[in-house]
Amino acid sequence: MTQIILDKQIANDEWTLVADDAPLSSNKEVINFSRWAAAEGADKDALVTKRDAGTLGIQLNAGDTADLLANESQGFALINVEFPKFADGRGYSAARLLRERFGYTGQLRAVGDVLFDQLFFMMRCGFNAMAMRADQDLDLAVKGFETFSAPYQADVNDTRPLFRRRS
Amino acid sequence: MYVYDDFDQRIINERVAQFQDQMNRYLDGKIPEEEFLPLRLQNGIYVQRYAPMLRIAVPYGMLNSQQLRKMAEIARDYDRGYAHFSTRQNLQYNWPKLEECPEILGKLAEVQMHAVQTSGNCIRNTTTDEYAGVIAEELVDPRPYCEIIRQWSTFHPEFAFLPRKFKIAVNSVEGADRAATRMHDVGIQIIRNDAGELGYRVYAGGGLGRTPILSSVVREFLPEEDLLTYLDAIIRVYNQFGRRDNKYKARIKILVKALGVERFSELVEAEWEHLKDGDGKLPSEELERIKSHFTEPDYLALEADPSTYTDALASDKAFARWVERNVRAHKKPGYAVATFALKQKGTAPGDVTDSQIFAFADLADKYSFGEARSTHQQNLVLADVEQAKLYALWQEAKALGLATPTLGLLTDMICCPGGDFCALANAKSLPIAEALQNEFDDLDYLHDLGDIDLNISGCMNACGHHHIGNIGILGVDKKGEEFYQVSLGGASGEDAAVGKILGPSFARNRMAEIIRTILDVYVDQRIDGESFIETFRRIGMDAFKAAVYPAKDSQAKA
Ligand code: HEM
Numbered sequence A: 001m002t003q004i005i006l007d008k009q010i011a012n013d014e015w016t017l018v019a020d021d022a023p024l025s026s027n028k029e030v031i032n033f034s035r036w037a038a039a040e041g042a043d044k045d046a047l048v049t050k051r052d053a054g055t056l057g058i059q060l061n062a063g064d065t066a067d068l069l070a071n072e073s074q075g076f077a078l079i080n081v082e083f084p085k086f087a088d089g090r091g092y093s094a095a096r097l098l099r100e101r102f103g104y105t106g107q108l109r110a111v112g113d114v115l116f117d118q119l120f121f122m123m124r125c126g127f128n129a130m131a132m133r134a135d136q137d138l139d140l141a142v143k144g145f146e147t148f149s150a151p152y153q154a155d156v157n158d159t160r161p162l163f164r165r166r167s
Numbered sequence B: 001m002y003v004y005d006d007f008d009q010r011i012i013n014e015r016v017a018q019f020q021d022q023m024n025r026y027l028d029g030k031i032p033e034e035e036f037l038p039l040r041l042q043n044g045i046y047v048q049r050y051a052p053m054l055r056i057a058v059p060y061g062m063l064n065s066q067q068l069r070k071m072a073e074i075a076r077d078y079d080r081g082y083a084h085f086s087t088r089q090n091l092q093y094n095w096p097k098l099e100e101c102p103e104i105l106g107k108l109a110e111v112q113m114h115a116v117q118t119s120g121n122c123i124r125n126t127t128t129d130e131y132a133g134v135i136a137e138e139l140v141d142p143r144p145y146c147e148i149i150r151q152w153s154t155f156h157p158e159f160a161f162l163p164r165k166f167k168i169a170v171n172s173v174e175g176a177d178r179a180a181t182r183m184h185d186v187g188i189q190i191i192r193n194d195a196g197e198l199g200y201r202v203y204a205g206g207g208l209g210r211t212p213i214l215s216s217v218v219r220e221f222l223p224e225e226d227l228l229t230y231l232d233a234i235i236r237v238y239n240q241f242g243r244r245d246n247k248y249k250a251r252i253k254i255l256v257k258a259l260g261v262e263r264f265s266e267l268v269e270a271e272w273e274h275l276k277d278g279d280g281k282l283p284s285e286e287l288e289r290i291k292s293h294f295t296e297p298d299y300l301a302l303e304a305d306p307s308t309y310t311d312a313l314a315s316d317k318a319f320a321r322w323v324e325r326n327v328r329a330h331k332k333p334g335y336a337v338a339t340f341a342l343k344q345k346g347t348a349p350g351d352v353t354d355s356q357i358f359a360f361a362d363l364a365d366k367y368s369f370g371e372a373r374s375t376h377q378q379n380l381v382l383a384d385v386e387q388a389k390l391y392a393l394w395q396e397a398k399a400l401g402l403a404t405p406t407l408g409l410l411t412d413m414i415c416c417p418g419g420d421f422c423a424l425a426n427a428k429s430l431p432i433a434e435a436l437q438n439e440f441d442d443l444d445y446l447h448d449l450g451d452i453d454l455n456i457s458g459c460m461n462a463c464g465h466h467h468i469g470n471i472g473i474l475g476v477d478k479k480g481e482e483f484y485q486v487s488l489g490g491a492s493g494e495d496a497a498v499g500k501i502l503g504p505s506f507a508r509n510r511m512a513e514i515i516r517t518i519l520d521v522y523v524d525q526r527i528d529g530e531s532f533i534e535t536f537r538r539i540g541m542d543a544f545k546a547a548v549y550p551a552k553d554s555q556a557k558a
């Protein structure tokens, strides 16, 4: 089973991403946002049922902004945010918006080109899970969360900027 | 000047440790080149034509003598005995060894300096007026706001991988803009509203580079305490919607243009609605805490224009000339602001040797409360000099080669490193600067020409700001040969404008002659006391064209 980082620990990945035209089972499965957005009628009902059963995750791909999902996000057990390239930083804004504005509390996972030196930023933006690129060293990675002990800005884990924490 | 507390120091120390670790993993082959690139860029390291270059942040241009000495030490011990002040008020080393960079950053951290986010697609060093805090015209001191922005932008978790680099400038003077505010991704103009409250007019979408654009107003008045939440809103909109498919279209200026400033502002305002009453709002204690670092030094109660000073002016013409060009009025009577041009003949604009930096640090201690500034025209400033001591200071600076009386004159050029150092260059730029310095070395002539900005870039990335030079020179590649295109009419400051191209480009060996022809037109046509740009605006391009491209050329072509 593939391994991921979950809450700063190495964990087994219980979820599978399914192709847009593949049928769904009762396992824990992730669909692309576009499939969710396009679904209508009975298809949509089936997805909602699966979601409410806690076995449907959704993936925001490059260019899908968090406001497309907005408060609908709250029902999912897992949201993936894709980083198509490590230098593409849109996912950081998506994560913060999901956590801070749209009240998402489930597993928020960074997927794609996820590398060691991004983990600290990702954690601060509200990701609690990272599916790292296959060549990354997970044992090393779990140490990547301690780089800065007291950063300047507010983040998802502490809404106070340093200027409200200084004294 | 801002002084780090334990928190600030820890953040910078942890950064050095982080980068040392990244460097070790890179040298061990554990991080491939492509992934190391953004990491080293965010620590100021470019790899250029011959060697890596290391760009050190000089936040809003402020330096103390201890920092200057550390910079000199590094130039001596890790570089080839010199360093380069850039047009972002930063300092650049041209020849450090890649593997020694973490060590250099460690030394800088000892004096509260760093290279954080001096490169890469992130929020860069915030710049402001080099005369901040010492001139009477400013509304308030802009530096506390720059420091607030520095802290907020340092390792901002959401904005480390923007579509493109992001530069912010702050200006606090109505009617003068030494920070080129409207050429920045975001420009902050500090103002008071009708009720007398302090705040900002916020601009976005300016920039140079391939597509020079002046920024537009996004918000007419933003209250003082809302600075950071509003910046968060602007950059969040940019981070989500700025283009990432083409790096030449990725700056915020393109987004603002594509959406139109009204739509862009709507998006920003809608985002800000959610943020403005949150914890990111600046409490008055924080504003006060930061401002308390920028209090006045212990000025003496002095009389203006003491006789020792006026006597020296009367008796020493060279000194008087330097004062006329390089010294400006201070808000306190009996004090003056002195600028030292780093534009010596035979060296690249902005270059200084380690011994010049060491000596300059001593001058700062002796004459200016131990503080100095760097400017975006690649010069150095001592901002708090007693008029009575200016003469002695000038003599010392002259001995160091730092007292050329040419501030704002033709030879006070801005010039990028160009093809001598930069891998992106179409053409060399330093030899043009040198040729012009040699051609125009008659001080009487230069002073007679008066204020004129001549800016040179080696390619359309415009590091040398050629678009906003009254005379701009751009290196272009013509079938593998280096040519130079001239533009006229650009300006920075309050009446900022982008220059227009004069016509077909020239070979390098003709540049001095062409510039001379252009200047002759001006000298010929100017009326009482007009500056170059004023004459240009009155008479237009045609007179210059006619002189530079005489009719027989065009007939020959036709
Ligand atoms: C030698 C290595 C250098 C390289 C490879 C380089 C590269 C670039 C590039 C690609 C741009 C265009 C960015 C864009 O418009 O998106 C740019 C802009 C700029 N660079 Fe450089 N640069 C170098 C050195 C310098 C130096 C030494 C200075 C200062 C003296 C400088 C100051 C600037 C400025 C002020 C801009 C314009 C920013 C704007 O568009 O608003 N650069 N540089």
Ligand code: SF4
Binding pocket: B416, B417, B418, B419, B422, B423, B424, B425, B426, B457, B458, B459, B460, B461, B462, B463, B464
């Ligand atoms: S303008 Fe071009 S040649 Fe000059 S430093 Fe910038 S990228 Fe290099």
